Amino acid sequence: MAKAVYVDNSVIGGYYDTEFAVYSRRLFHEFRLGLYNPVVSTITETEISEAPERVRGVYTELKEMAEIIEPTEEAIELAD
16 A cells, blocks of 8 residues: 655645756656555645646646645644
8 A cells, every 4th residue: 555645835836846846756756656645735725726827737636646635623723
């Protein structure tokens, strides 16, 4: 069974960032191969809605493979 990997907006945005593109693209390739299962939060979806169109496109592809989770009250409190 593939391990779950939480993906936040920095990983998605890193797909087109020269400093992080190699790593983000490799991770996405591993998702496509089924080596890992991506997990994203509904918070990430909200944050990505403000991103450039090409980054939103990366998220759209990821969303088709990902488990979407809602943040718990405990996670929200911790973030605050």
